[in-house]
Amino acid sequence: MVNMAAASHSLLLLPFLCLSFLLTSSTSTAPYNPPTVPELMDLFGLPRALLPTTARRYLLHNDGSFELFLDDVCEVEAGGYRVLYDIRLAGSLAAGSVTGLEGVRVRVLFVWVPVTGVEVGGGVVTLSVGPLKKSFPAVGFKTSPRCAVAGSAAADVA
Numbered sequence: 001m002v003n004m005a006a007a008s009h010s011l012l013l014l015p016f017l018c019l020s021f022l023l024t025s026s027t028s029t030a031p032y033n034p035p036t037v038p039e040l041m042d043l044f045g046l047p048r049a050l051l052p053t054t055a056r057r058y059l060l061h062n063d064g065s066f067e068l069f070l071d072d073v074c075e076v077e078a079g080g081y082r083v084l085y086d087i088r089l090a091g092s093l094a095a096g097s098v099t100g101l102e103g104v105r106v107r108v109l110f111v112w113v114p115v116t117g118v119e120v121g122g123g124v125v126t127l128s129v130g131p132l133k134k135s136f137p138a139v140g141f142k143t144s145p146r147c148a149v150a151g152s153a154a155a156d157v158a
Helices: 004-028 037-043 151-157
Strands: 055-060 065-070 074-078 081-094 097-108 111-121 124-129 132-137
Touching: 037 055, 055 081, 081 111, 097 124
Parallel strands: none
Antiparallel strands: 055 065, 065 081, 074 081, 081 097, 097 111, 111 124, 124 132
8 A cells, every 4th residue: 555645745856856857957068158269279379369350250170170250351460461361261270380271361572372371389480371481479479460451452362
């Protein structure tokens, strides 16, 4: 024979057990908040100032390949050079380096030359520009550049 007092006591506890389970399961799986673009740069040991302030969205794949999106085409003046960023940048990230970079060009004399890689180490930032490499002191990469109007540069490249 079933003890009715014990059965009703168990039934009263059932809603509390369900609520307790829901609360613990929902708090244990917090929403994923991916790093911002500047935080991502920090995680990979890259100066934040390699990218303009309009870089806000990205996709980072398990193999280190990435796609980074700017609000618009962006032209900046950096270290006496004109640099042009496309709306979409891509490449592969590793600690202190970017390889296979697409979507960044620097003006050399009268020609826009692609920047294909970046290496950071020993207080120096080295850019691969076409077949050449150019190094700059890392202290020069303190502030992210702000975009100027890029309409004329985009027309020059096209």
